[in-house]
Amino acid sequence: MALSLLSLAVWAVLLFGRAGFWRVRRPPAAPAPAHWPEVVAIIPARDEADVIGSAVAGVLGQRYPGPLWLVVVDDHSADGTADIARAAAATTARPQALTVIGARELPAGWSGKVWAQSEGLAAADRIAPQARYVWLTDADIRHGPGVLAALVARAESERRDLVSLMARLRCDSVWERLVVPAFVFFFAKLYPFARVRDPRSRVAAAAGGCMLASRAALARIGGFAAIRGELIDDCSLAARIKPGGAIRLDLADDSVSLRPYDHWRSLWDMIARSAYTQLRYSPLRLAGAVAGMVLTYLVPPVLALGWRVWPAWLAWAAMALAYLPMLREYRQPWWLAPLLPVTALFYLAATIDSARRYRLRRGGQWKGRTQAPVRP
Incomplete structure (x- = not known):
């Protein structure tokens, strides 16, 4: 008893x-800013031939009124990831906005994804030095056309240094249906979204598939070198940014993971x-x-x-x-x-x-x- x-x-x-x-709530849409700032997106990609085309098309297909650039960091892929990214960009209205770079060799003490993001940020500084925001996303995430505008509007209206969305994971197979909703439930229990956005709370979290970070905040923490050895890079980045600026995390409506988990072993x-x-x-x-x-x-x-x-x-x-x-x-x-x-x-x-x-x-x-x- x-x-x-x-x-x-x-x-x-x-x-x-x-x-x-445990509640599922979404905030009302944020008002559009008077001026849409410049944004540069970064996608680290390592052997992502099966999904990179959709991810690139989603980013470059944004209905975003301001300047938008995309850097794809090819992290020593052996499956033609870079060529597929270029071919996908050519089918969009912004083919010239894509830059593909190759990551240098992984230095000691760095996790692979964070190093690729750092390489992308260095390229972004050359391509779009005046960009106010850096949009960090993954090669297996497809964003709907209104995602970026909503992120920027939220960041501008609420003066957030980091705005993140937890992409909707695939939930088709039997194993996905059993495990995926629970994964999000457990994450929200560990990092309650209300406390993440509360500046009085020390709880900090983000979802790596969709993070809009202010360039000033990244500079303030010293760039990705501040989290260079972290495997849980998204929450680590949020923890670094929050002490000096407001952050927010919500569930996504139109950012979808393309990664299948059809077998229990992959989950x-x-x-x-x-x-x-x-x-x-x-x-x-x-x-x-x-x-x-x-x-x-x-x-x-x-x-x-x-x-x-x-x-x-x-x-x-x-x-x-x-x-x-x-x-x-x-x-x-x-x-x-x-x-x-x-x-x-x-x-x-x-x-x-x-x-x-x-x-x-x-x-x-x-x-x-x-x-x-x-x-x-």
């Missing part, structure tokens, strides 16, 4: 004391790649995370079904009710809500595997690189 009451208390705190993280690898990094490679933090996940997500159904303890039933019901708004956001059926403990168990196992990979010096693997710091 005591354990079930503790689990119920956890869910009471989450529902009423965690800034309403497992997505989690395991950075979960232990999020815990700062700490065994104590890992133990705390395991205990917290078990108490929050696994204790309620086990006690409710096995011992029929009423507080456990209430905790399980609170969990399902909290999850429903995210399921509706991803257009998934309500009956997936009571199955959240199954997904939580999947995440828990992948997190433990993330620590195992780190111990085996295989952490942070992506596109042929192992980028997590070497354990002592």
Whole structure:
């Protein structure tokens, strides 16, 4: 009984004391600025032949009234990524806005993506030195035509140094339907969006698929060198920028991930790649995370079904009710809500595997690189 009451208390705190993280709300459209500032977009790309064309077309197809430039950083691709990017740009109304550069060799102490972004920022300084904003996006994200204008309007009207959107992830396969909405739910629980945009809160987060950062803010923190070794680059950038400027994170309407996760293994690898990094490679933090996940997500159904303890039933019901708004956001059926403990168990196992990979010096693997710091 005591354990079930503790689990119920956890869910009471989450529902009423965690800034309403479980609600799905979007702000009203921001007013258009009197002057549309110059923007330069940066896409780091490493072997992205299957998606880079759509990403480039999305950026250069923006209905943005101001000057817009795009830098694609070809990070030693072997699949023709650069040529596909150029061909895609030629089909848009802004073919001259594209610049493709090759990244230099990855220096020691830098993560691959952050180094490519730094290379792109250096090129952006040459191409568009007067650009007020840098739009950081990924090679597997397709943006609708009004995304950039909405981002800039928000940044200008609210005087934000960083405005980010969490792209809508693909949710078509069975595994995507089981895991993807929960991924966004867990992220929002860890980084409540209301606290991210609150200047009085220390919570800082962003989503790497769509980040509009002011050039002044990037200069203030020393550019990407400030986060050069970070694997979770988006949240690290937000944490650097927020102490000196306002930031914001919302769910996207029209920025869509093109990356498929049709098999459980690809979703497992997505989690395991950075979960232990999020815990700062700490065994104590890992133990705390395991205990917290078990108490929050696994204790309620086990006690409710096995011992029929009423507080456990209430905790399980609170969990399902909290999850429903995210399921509706991803257009998934309500009956997936009571199955959240199954997904939580999947995440828990992948997190433990993330620590195992780190111990085996295989952490942070992506596109042929192992980028997590070497354990002592």
